[in-house]
Amino acid sequence: MSRSRRLVHAAVGGVVALSCTVLTAPAQAAPDADAPVGTVRLATEKRVTVDYPWAGASGFQYRPGTTSVTTVDYPDTVPPAHAGPDDLASGTDVVNTRDGQTVTQRHRSTGVTATVTIPTGQAYRAAAGWSVLTMDGTGALHVLRTVEGTLTVDTPVTGFPAGARPVVYRTGGSVSRLAIVYVLDGKTSVGLVDLADGAFRTYVTSDEATPQLAFNDRWLVADWKAIRVDAEPGTEPTALTRIxxxxxxxxGDQLLLGNPDFVLGGTDPALTARSLVTGAQSTVLTSSFGGIGPTLDGGALATAGPSSLDWNIHRITPTDSGGLTTTEVARVPAASTGVQGLAVAGGELFLYGATTAGGALRYSGFQLDADGRPTGAQTPRSPALGASTCLTGDAACPQLEALGDGRVGYLWTNSAGQESVLNVGLDTTTTLSGPTDGDSGGRIAGGTGRYVLYNGASGKQRLVDFPRAATGGETTLTRDRTAAAVWGQTLWTPGSTQGVVTGRNLKTGTTTTIATGAPCTPTDIQAVNTWLY
Structure with a gap:
C-alpha cells in the first residue's frame, strides 16, 4: 500500500505531511538506521552514600552503595625513600588483605610487601598500617608485625584491664594507635593501643553502651569528651558541648562533625569543624553528608555537592596554622534510572524519568550540537512531578512534545479521565496547566514555542497558548478535528479544496494559502521551519 505525499517549500514557513490515497502496495521496510552519533544516560539526582574500604597517603578506595569498589590515586604522591614494618610511620600507605590466618600487606606507592602469619590459637581482630591486632583463647590481645617481610613478631598487649570484654575495635587517623571500646563491671570505656610497644591506656569512661569516637595521633574524642593522647596519666578528658x-x-586539632540528626527543610547538611584547642567552629564543606571518614595519614574524606550530578569526594588535610584545607579528588558517578518518555527539539533532548532525590519524576534536558551529539550535562527542566496518568491500554503514554524553546508540553489525566495540557521547562518550580474543557482520550498533535495542539476524543481540536508571562495555559482556538500542524505563530490546516493547505497567523489572524499539487485533502500535516510535509 502507498500514500501520496508532497514536500512543499513555504515562504511563510511550515512542513506538511500530506496523506491522500489508500495504500495499494505492500509497505517496504525502512532503511537501516545510521550509527548513533552519541549516547546519554539519565541519572538519578539522589546523592549516594559511599564508604571507604581503604584510605591512605597515596589514594583511597570508595564504594557507592552496593556497587563495586573504585580506586583513586593522588597524582602528587611522592613515595618515601624507605617503607617497611620497621618504620611504622610509613604504614599510612599500607593495604592489609586477610585470607584466613594470613594477612598480606602492601605499601602502595613503593610496592614493598610483608606477610603476617597469625599463630595457631589467635584470631584476627583489626589491622592498621604494618600492625595486626589479634586475640588468643584466653582473651589476651597481641600486636603482630613482621621482621624482614616474613618472620612474624608477637608483642603482647599490656595494660588492658583484666576481665574487660572488648566490644569494638576501631581504626582512625593513625597507624601507631588503634582504639578499643570495652565493657568492665557494666561500664563502657574507650582506650588506645600503642602499636609500637603494645601498651594499652584507658582514656574515657562512657555513659553510653556504644559511644561515638574519633581519634588521630594527637587526640581521642569519645562520648563527646576530648583528651590529648599524650596527656599525663590521671588527666580527665574535657567535656564538649553535644550537638x-x-x-x-x-x-590535626580539628574535630569533624557531620551527618546531623536534623536540618531545616530546603537546606542540606554541612560538614563542620570544632577546634579542640580554642573551641572555634567553622564550616568545612556545604551540602556534605553520607561518606565521611578518617584516613590513615591523619586526614579525612567527605562527599559533598549540590546533587548527584555534581557529587564529589573531597580530601581534608590539616594546615600549618591549625586549620583545614579541602581538595576535590574524585567525582562519584550518579546512578542510572529508566527513561519513561523522550522528545527532541531546538537542539535539546528531553528525557522523562524518576530522577529526583525523592524518586519523583521530572523532565531533564541534554544540549545537542548541530550533528545531534550531546554537549552538555543533564539539566533538570521541571519540578518534581507525579506519575503519568494514563488511560487503560494507552501505549503512547506519557505523551509529550518538545516545543523548541526549552519547554515541553504533555498530557495529564485526572481521576475522572479528563485531560489537561501541561507546560514545563522554564524553571524547576513552575508547571502551567491548560484545561481541555473536560475532553479525554486525546493526543498531542504537535506544538512549537508557546503553542500546543491537542486532539480530543470528542472530535474537537484545541490550540492551547502558554505565553511566558502567564500563570496558566489558555485555549485560543477550538475547531473540528482535522489534520493540522503548528510552527511558530502559524497554524496549518487543510484548505477548502483538494491539495490546498492554509496557514493562519495566530497573532494577526491573516491567512496564507498554498497549493501543494496533491490530488486530495491531507489527513496528516507536519510543519518544520519553512517546509510543509
Missing part, C-alpha cells in the same frame, strides 16, 4: 551530629574524624 545532634556524628563524630566523623579528628584532623
Amino acid at each position: 545532634g551530629a556524628q563524630l566523623e574524624a579528628v584532623v
Whole structure:
C-alpha cells in the first residue's frame, strides 16, 4: 500500500505531511538506521552514600552503595625513600588483605610487601598500617608485625584491664594507635593501643553502651569528651558541648562533625569543624553528608555537592596554622534510572524519568550540537512531578512534545479521565496547566514555542497558548478535528479544496494559502521551519 505525499517549500514557513490515497502496495521496510552519533544516560539526582574500604597517603578506595569498589590515586604522591614494618610511620600507605590466618600487606606507592602469619590459637581482630591486632583463647590481645617481610613478631598487649570484654575495635587517623571500646563491671570505656610497644591506656569512661569516637595521633574524642593522647596519666578528658551530629574524624586539632540528626527543610547538611584547642567552629564543606571518614595519614574524606550530578569526594588535610584545607579528588558517578518518555527539539533532548532525590519524576534536558551529539550535562527542566496518568491500554503514554524553546508540553489525566495540557521547562518550580474543557482520550498533535495542539476524543481540536508571562495555559482556538500542524505563530490546516493547505497567523489572524499539487485533502500535516510535509 502507498500514500501520496508532497514536500512543499513555504515562504511563510511550515512542513506538511500530506496523506491522500489508500495504500495499494505492500509497505517496504525502512532503511537501516545510521550509527548513533552519541549516547546519554539519565541519572538519578539522589546523592549516594559511599564508604571507604581503604584510605591512605597515596589514594583511597570508595564504594557507592552496593556497587563495586573504585580506586583513586593522588597524582602528587611522592613515595618515601624507605617503607617497611620497621618504620611504622610509613604504614599510612599500607593495604592489609586477610585470607584466613594470613594477612598480606602492601605499601602502595613503593610496592614493598610483608606477610603476617597469625599463630595457631589467635584470631584476627583489626589491622592498621604494618600492625595486626589479634586475640588468643584466653582473651589476651597481641600486636603482630613482621621482621624482614616474613618472620612474624608477637608483642603482647599490656595494660588492658583484666576481665574487660572488648566490644569494638576501631581504626582512625593513625597507624601507631588503634582504639578499643570495652565493657568492665557494666561500664563502657574507650582506650588506645600503642602499636609500637603494645601498651594499652584507658582514656574515657562512657555513659553510653556504644559511644561515638574519633581519634588521630594527637587526640581521642569519645562520648563527646576530648583528651590529648599524650596527656599525663590521671588527666580527665574535657567535656564538649553535644550537638545532634556524628563524630566523623579528628584532623590535626580539628574535630569533624557531620551527618546531623536534623536540618531545616530546603537546606542540606554541612560538614563542620570544632577546634579542640580554642573551641572555634567553622564550616568545612556545604551540602556534605553520607561518606565521611578518617584516613590513615591523619586526614579525612567527605562527599559533598549540590546533587548527584555534581557529587564529589573531597580530601581534608590539616594546615600549618591549625586549620583545614579541602581538595576535590574524585567525582562519584550518579546512578542510572529508566527513561519513561523522550522528545527532541531546538537542539535539546528531553528525557522523562524518576530522577529526583525523592524518586519523583521530572523532565531533564541534554544540549545537542548541530550533528545531534550531546554537549552538555543533564539539566533538570521541571519540578518534581507525579506519575503519568494514563488511560487503560494507552501505549503512547506519557505523551509529550518538545516545543523548541526549552519547554515541553504533555498530557495529564485526572481521576475522572479528563485531560489537561501541561507546560514545563522554564524553571524547576513552575508547571502551567491548560484545561481541555473536560475532553479525554486525546493526543498531542504537535506544538512549537508557546503553542500546543491537542486532539480530543470528542472530535474537537484545541490550540492551547502558554505565553511566558502567564500563570496558566489558555485555549485560543477550538475547531473540528482535522489534520493540522503548528510552527511558530502559524497554524496549518487543510484548505477548502483538494491539495490546498492554509496557514493562519495566530497573532494577526491573516491567512496564507498554498497549493501543494496533491490530488486530495491531507489527513496528516507536519510543519518544520519553512517546509510543509
